[in-house]
Every structure is written in structure tokens, then in C-alpha cells.
Amino acid sequence: MKWSRAFINTLRETPKEAESISHKYMLRACLIKKLGAGVYDLLPLGLKSLNKVTAIIREEMNAAGAQEVLLPILSPSELWQESGRWAKYGKEMMRMTDRHENSWALGPTHEEVITDLVRSQVNSYKQLPLNLYQIQVKFRDEIRPRFGVMRSREFMMKDAYSFDRDEAAAMATYRLMFDTYTKICKRIGFKFRSVDADSGPIGGNCSSEFMVLAETGEDTIIYCENEKCGYAANMEKAVFKKPEPQTAAEEPLTKVHTPNIRTVEELAAFLGKKPEDTAKTILYIVDEKKMAGAVMRGDREINEVKLKNALGASEIRLATPDEILEKTGAPVGFAGPINLKEKGIRLAIDETVASLKNTVTGGNELDYHYTGVNRGRDYQENLVADFAKAVKGDTCAKCGGKLNEQKGIEMGHVFYLGKKYSKSMQAKFLDEDGKSKEFEMGCFGIGVSRTVAASIEQNNDENGIIWPMAIAPYEVNVIPVNVKYEEGMKYAEEIYKKLKDAGIDVIMDDRDISPGVKFKDSDLIGFPLRVVVGEKNFKDGKVEVKLRREKDFALMDKAEVFDRVVGIVKKEKEIK
RNA sequence: CGGGGUGUAGCGCAGUUGGUAGCGCACCUGCCUUGGGAGCAGGGGGUCGCCAGUUCGAAUCUGGCCACCCCGACCA
Numbered sequence: 044m045k046w047s048r049a050f051i052n053t054l055r056e057t058p059k060e061a062e063s064i065s066h067k068y069m070l071r072a073c074l075i076k077k078l079g080a081g082v083y084d085l086l087p088l089g090l091k092s093l094n095k096v097t098a099i100i101r102e103e104m105n106a107a108g109a110q111e112v113l114l115p116i117l118s119p120s121e122l123w124q125e126s127g128r129w130a131k132y133g134k135e136m137m138r139m140t141d142r143h144e145n146s147w148a149l150g151p152t153h154e155e156v157i158t159d160l161v162r163s164q165v166n167s168y169k170q171l172p173l174n175l176y177q178i179q180v181k182f183r184d185e186i187r188p189r190f191g192v193m194r195s196r197e198f199m200m201k202d203a204y205s206f207d208r209d210e211a212a213a214m215a216t217y218r219l220m221f222d223t224y225t226k227i228c229k230r231i232g233f234k235f236r237s238v239d240a241d242s243g244p245i246g247g248n249c250s251s252e253f254m255v256l257a258e259t260g261e262d263t264i265i266y267c268e269n270e271k272c273g274y275a276a277n278m279e280k281a282v283f284k285k286p287e288p289q290t291a292a293e294e295p296l297t298k299v300h301t302p303n304i305r306t307v308e309e310l311a312a313f314l315g316k317k318p319e320d321t322a323k324t325i326l327y328i329v330d331e332k333k334m335a336g337a338v339m340r341g342d343r344e345i346n347e348v349k350l351k352n353a354l355g356a357s358e359i360r361l362a363t364p365d366e367i368l369e370k371t372g373a374p375v376g377f378a379g380p381i382n383l384k385e386k387g388i389r390l391a392i393d394e395t396v397a398s399l400k401n402t403v404t405g406g407n408e409l410d411y412h413y414t415g416v417n418r419g420r421d422y423q424e425n426l427v428a429d430f431a432k433a434v435k436g437d438t439c440a441k442c443g444g445k446l447n448e449q450k451g452i453e454m455g456h457v458f459y460l461g462k463k464y465s466k467s468m469q470a471k472f473l474d475e476d477g478k479s480k481e482f483e484m485g486c487f488g489i490g491v492s493r494t495v496a497a498s499i500e501q502n503n504d505e506n507g508i509i510w511p512m513a514i515a516p517y518e519v520n521v522i523p524v525n526v527k528y529e530e531g532m533k534y535a536e537e538i539y540k541k542l543k544d545a546g547i548d549v550i551m552d553d554r555d556i557s558p559g560v561k562f563k564d565s566d567l568i569g570f571p572l573r574v575v576v577g578e579k580n581f582k583d584g585k586v587e588v589k590l591r592r593e594k595d596f597a598l599m600d601k602a603e604v605f606d607r608v609v610g611i612v613k614k615e616k617e618i619k
Numbered sequence: 620c621g622g623g624g625u626g627u628a629g630c631g632c633a634g635u636u637g638g639u640a641g642c643g644c645a646c647c648u649g650c651c652u653u654g655g656g657a658g659c660a661g662g663g664g665g666u667c668g669c670c671a672g673u674u675c676g677a678a679u680c681u682g683g684c685c686a687c688c689c690c691g692a693c694c695a
Contacts, residue, residue, distance in 0.1 A: 559655040
């Protein structure tokens with residue numbers, strides 16, 4: 044491609060909408076253009092990079108035996124009603140009505156559609172295992188799209204769905220996909236980590252997220268510093284080692300007047316105790332019906348995802364001050380486990396609280412707390428569970444090492460789904476034993492648009508993007524410094540053509556403009572390799588070859604440039 | 620949805636007693652220049668987010684609406 048013909052209009056200034064680094068550079072380098080909130084035009088440079096990502100994904104998915112399909116963007120409401128998600132999915136699913144008054148969804152995901160396809164085509168265990176995937180646009184009407192294509196409403200996604208005859212086979216597929224994702228991440232050049240994840244409302248009980256490590260990531264990863272241990276989990280799922288049960292003699296239960304004291308810090312200071320000696324009781328509304336009390340050690344935060352799972356709820360929210368007053372008889376800040384069950388409130392105790400002796404809790408009465416509170420003697424819970432948020436510095440439950448945290452961007456997610464959809468949608472096959480069975484399913488997604496942004500988030504400097512060779516829009520940028528210098532221009536044309544013929548993805552900046560602009564643009568867009576033909580060096584038979592990520596360039600004899608460049612491109616694309 | 624903010628040229632912005640719109644970058648033409656977003660000269664480009672109102676007159680004042688951004692809630 045000759046730059047003078049390319050659709051590239053770089054911006055010197057950053058449009059004010061851009062917040063994150065990748066968003067900024069994607070706009071400035073002319074990869075994307077915003078059309079509306081969370082909706083972007085993908086421009087040639089952006090699309091080229093995205094296509095390289097999808098090519099890698101296709102190769103690896105195909106190598107793993109998956110087969111590509113293309114499902115419609117629209118799906119009929121009937122399918123979603125069958126699975127129950129028409130009602131459950133909420134506003135994130137964009138719905139519309141056609142001229143016949145039929146309802147449709149703009150597909151936010153395709154479990155229903157694929158299950159419908161497979162149940163109509165697959166009747167026998169002989170057709171299994173089956174793994175179908177597509178690379179296609181998804182639409183999710185996000186409440187707040189942000190960071191450009193990192194969290195957009197319309198985005199490219201690779202989603203695969205597997206069908207197996209039993210759980211063992213499904214787990215084998217799961218592991219195969221896990222390995223495939225690992226390969227994909229490596230080929231793209233990511234610094235990444237795979238972590239245990241919460242399955243969420245999609246169901247199933249085995250799931251891993253592939254996290255691209257980046258300061259600006261929206262997700263928090265908890266990981267064990269002991270590399271041999273290797274424990275890593277999404278914050279929502281992370282567990283840690285709980286303290287041993289305390290053994291102190293039980294003190295008498297005492298009601299204490301605690302005027303105007305509502306927070307744990309105030310309470311601990313008032314009583315001369317530490318926050319970890321106290322227990323706070325947070326009231327939740329479960330599935331918009333019943334109230335539940337969650338008791339947490341004073342110094343710890345509640346992990347609402349874990350709590351939701353522990354309660355077996357599909358949705359929880361904090362109770363409002365009015366609801367709390369009405370149900371417990373005390374204003375916010377004075378709730379406690381004693382006599383809470385008697386008020387019809389389900390009581391969940393975190394494991395950290397279960398091990399406490401003589402703790403402090405709210406008195407369920409304005410300005411009163413209890414001290415010397417002991418579980419079993421003073422109150423009885425409905426369940427003990429782990430719903431505490433793990434934090435940096437906690438002890439690893441697996442090896443006893445120290446937990447740390449880092450930020451990441453979720454680029455992919457692998458799920459073991461089980462029979463959630465095959466059951467609700469009656470998707471069955473006939474097994475070897477002549478019995479009709481529901482498929483064991485798995486689902487495996489990669490946010491393709493986001494992958495491009497994540498790579499930029501991980502590879503950049505103050506001048507722009509630093510593409511890894513594998514997904515750079517062009518691998519090499521050939522710059523004749525002065526297009527009017529005929530010898531140099533002639534050489535640039537030659538090397539450009541030779542590289543192109545050799546299958547190198549090359550662009551030549553043939554614009555008749557000042558060299559500064561060419562260098563700035565080259566750095567901004569971030570081509571991994573730059574070949575500069577300048578008059579002074581060329582007269583000595585030398586040409587400059589420079590890697591974007593490195594500061595210094597190499598002066599090469601003009602005759603060896605072709606071989607060297609081809610060699611570098613090839614080497615850079617190898618999996619490290 | 621709650622809180623905050625912004626809409627003026629492709630991008631960044633200025634525009635107060637209300638008098639019919641400007642700067643930098645980008646773009647076009649010419650000259651000049653050619654190793655880090657050059658220089659000079661000339662030029663094109665605007666329903667000032669939309670609708671209504673006040674006024675002789677509205678980018679500017681009033682009301683309504685819309686879009687977009689940030690924080691939060693939310694996030695298969």
C-alpha cells in the first residue's frame with residue numbers, strides 16, 4: 044500500500060471523548076471513528092489489525108477441531124422465551140419488533156440459536172463431539188459504554204459452543220479450549236494470566252477468564268505470589284485462607300449504649316477494640332422478595348457475587364434505609380444477627396465471622412450494640428459461607444503463600460455450561476445405550492474488538508502504539524525521506540515491491556511532506572519495523588532499519604536490507 | 620436511572636452590556652523546504668445540537684427536547 048492512496052488521517056490532537064490510552068491512540072491513529080455512543084466505524088488500519096486477530100483465532104480454533112458457522116444477528120424472541128432469558132436478560136438485550144409485530148433480539152450472545160441449530164441437526168452420539176464457532180458482531184446495550192471499543196455496545200466476538208455426550212467429554216473439550224486460548228494469547232503477544240472466574244447467570248460451574256494484564260484494566264485479579272502454586276482468580280471468585288477459630292472463653296452478652304455510632308471504625312474506637320474484633324451486618328434484598336442479613340467481620344468487605352451465589356439468588360441488592368428500619372426496627376448502622384432470624388430475615392454468616400469469639404454486633408436498636416456476642420449461644424444462622432472479598436496480603440488458600448492483586452482486561456472466557464440450555468430447550472441425542480440424553484455444553488468467547496484495544500493498552504509509549512508483529516496493521520513502513528531524491532526513491536520502490544512480493548505486509552510513505560510528519564505518523568500508528576531511506580546514508584550505500592519498540596536503529600548495507608527485514612518479521616511472529 | 624459536565628468548521632478551542640462568527644491544526648493553490656508534526660502567500664469550509672419563545676435583532680437571554688462525556692449503580 045502506498046501511503047498517498049491509503050485511508051489514513053491521523054490526528055495531531057486527541058478528541059476529548061478519549062479517556063484510556065488505547066482509545067486515544069485508536070482515534071488519533073485513525074483505527075476507529077465514533078458514530079454514536081459505544082458504536083464505532085472500523086477504519087482500514089483498525090480492521091487490518093482486527094483481521095489479523097481473527098485469522099489467528101480461526102487457525103487455532105480450526106486446529107482444535109472446531110468448525111466455523113455464521114449465525115444471524117437477529118434472533119426470534121421465541122427462542123429466548125424457551126430458555127427463559129427473554130424475561131431474564133434485561134435491558135442489555137436490544138429488542139425490536141418487525142412489521143408483522145414479531146419480536147426479535149439483536150443477539151447479545153448465541154446459546155439459544157446454536158442450541159436450536161444443533162437440536163435440529165444432531166441426533167446421534169456418533170455426531171459428537173461437536174464444536175461450532177462464529178466470528179461475528181454482537182450487540183449489548185451497555186448502560187455505559189466506555190474506553191472506545193474496550194466496552195462498546197456493538198463489538199466483534201468469537202463465540203464457540205461445544206456439544207458433548209457426557210461430562211467427562213465436555214471437560215476434555217473445556218481443557219482443549221483452555222489450551223487453545225493460551226496459544227492464541229501467546230501468538231498475539233499478550234502478557235496474560237488465566238484465572239478462575241465466576242460463572243455468572245449463564246450457569247455452569249467451571250469457568251476461566253483470560254486476562255490481559257494492564258494497569259487500566261476494569262477487572263481485578265487476585266493471584267498467589269508463589270509461582271509454583273499458580274493460584275489466580277477473578278476478584279469475584281477469589282478465595283483466601285480463613286483464620287483458625289478463636290478459642291477464648293465466652294464472655295457474657297452485654298448490651299452497650301453507643302450513641303451516634305454507626306461505622307465500624309467509630310465503634311471499634313469507642314469500645315477500644317480493633318475492627319477485626321467486630322462483626323457488621325449488611326441487609327440485602329434477595330430477588331426483590333425477601334430480606335437477608337449478611338454478617339461480615341468488621342474489617343472486611345463483602346463480595347456480592349460470592350454472597351449472591353451463597354444465597355442461591357439470581358439478584359441481590361442493598362436494602363434501602365427505609366426497608367431496614369421497617370424490617371429490623373433499627374436505623375442503618377445498628378443491625379445485628381441477634382434475633383434477626385426471628386424477624387423473618389435469613390441470616391448468612393461469613394466464615395471469618397464464624398471463627399470469632401466475643402465479637403461486637405449491632406443491637407437492632409437505635410444507639411445500641413452488643414459485646415460478647417457468640418455464635419450458637421446468642422444467635423443461630425441459616426448458613427455459614429465464604430463471601431468475603433479477598434484482598435492483597437491475604438493468605439493463599441491453596442499453598443499458604445501471599446496473595447497479591449493486579450488489573451486485567453478480560454479478553455476471553457471459557458465456560459463449562461452443562462445442560463442448562465440443552466435442558467430448557469430440549470436438545471437431545473440418542474446415546475450408544477439407546478437412551479435419549481441432553482447435550483453437555485460448553486461455551487467459549489473471545490472479545491475480538493477488545494483484544495485489539497487490549498494489545499494497545501499493553502504496548503504503547505508517549506509517541507503512540509507499539510504493535511506486536513502478529514497483529515500490526517502493516518508489518519513494515521518504508522520511508523523515503525525525500526521523495527524528490529530520485530536514487531533513494533527508486534530504491535524505496537524496489538524494496539517495497541520486493542517485500543510485498545515476499546508476502547510481507549508493507550506500506551510505503553510516499554507522501555511529499557516533511558520527514559518529521561512521516562516519523563511522527565509512523566510512531567503513532569506503531570508499525571513494528573521501519574525502513575528509512577535518507578539521502579546522506581544512502582549515498583554511502585546504507586539504509587536505516589528500526590524496530591518501533593527500540594530506541595536505536597541499525598544502519599544496513601542496502602543490499603542486505605531485504606533479507607534482514609524478512610528475517611526480523613518472521614522471527615517476531617514466532618511464539619515466544 | 621442518580622450526580623456532574625459539554626454541544627460553535629474534520630480535530631482542539633475562543634467568542635458578555637444581544638448587532639449577523641473567529642483562532643490553531645487539518646484541507647486546497649502557488650513558491651520554498653526535505654532526518655522528528657517546517658516557512659511564506661493566497662483560499663475553501665458553519666442551518667453556532669434541535670424546537671419554541673423574548674427582541675427591531677439571539678451563538679449570546681428564557682423554556683422544552685436531543686446528543687455526547689465523566690463519576691456511580693449495572694455488566695452473559
